[in-house]
Amino acid sequence: MSFNLEIHHLSKSAFAPFGDVIEADPASMRLINGGTTERFHALATADATGDGARVIINLFRGQPRSFPYEISMMERHPFGSQSFSPLSGRPYLVVVSADEGGKPGRPQVFLARGDQGVNYRRNVWHHPLMSLDALSDFLVVDRDGPGNNLEEFFFDEAYIIGAPTP
Ligand SMILES: NC(=O)N[C@@H](O)C(=O)O
Numbered sequence: 001m002s003f004n005l006e007i008h009h010l011s012k013s014a015f016a017p018f019g020d021v022i023e024a025d026p027a028s029m030r031l032i033n034g035g036t037t038e039r040f041h042a043l044a045t046a047d048a049t050g051d052g053a054r055v056i057i058n059l060f061r062g063q064p065r066s067f068p069y070e071i072s073m074m075e076r077h078p079f080g081s082q083s084f085s086p087l088s089g090r091p092y093l094v095v096v097s098a099d100e101g102g103k104p105g106r107p108q109v110f111l112a113r114g115d116q117g118v119n120y121r122r123n124v125w126h127h128p129l130m131s132l133d134a135l136s137d138f139l140v141v142d143r144d145g146p147g148n149n150l151e152e153f154f155f156d157e158a159y160i161i162g163a164p165t166p
């Protein structure tokens with residue numbers, strides 16, 4: 001069995017082609033509330049398109065994935081962005097692909113810290129939530145409304161991820 005996907009630490013620059021990293025970036029910080037609160041401003045933008053579309057806020061409670069793990073499919077949301085912000089303080093995996101002629105290319109795997117969220121830009125290929133180690137909660141901001149906002153693609157041959165090392 002070949003563990004043929006490397007895991008990289010999540011960074012704003014590496015993730016830029018796919019969306020935003022939601023983290024306490026000093027460059028975005030402004031003091032508010034009489035200096036008692038740091039506002040890390042406009043880290044990402046929620047996008048919801050189509051008549052009747054709305055941005056909604058959800059909680060996802062994800063069961064931990066076991067490894068080696070087969071990446072057999074990817075999905076995307078053609079009508080809206082989707083963000084995941086960890087509430088349990090645990091790392092998790094983020095798996096994304098560039099679009100290649102309407103299909104996902106070779107997945108890229110990022111290990112996100114427990115204080116980093118991600119916002120997938122609209123129509124970006126990604127794997128469904130991948131919690132690690134224990135049941136984990138995430139605040140998820142995405143799009144609700146008419147139309148099918150889920151497109152899935154199944155690979156002919158699955159990619160394999162070995163167990164992440166912290
Ligand atoms: N289906 C759903 O709401 N979740 C997925 O979109 C996901 O990315 O986890």
Ligand code: NI
Pocket residue numbers: 075077082126127128
């Ligand atoms: Ni999704």
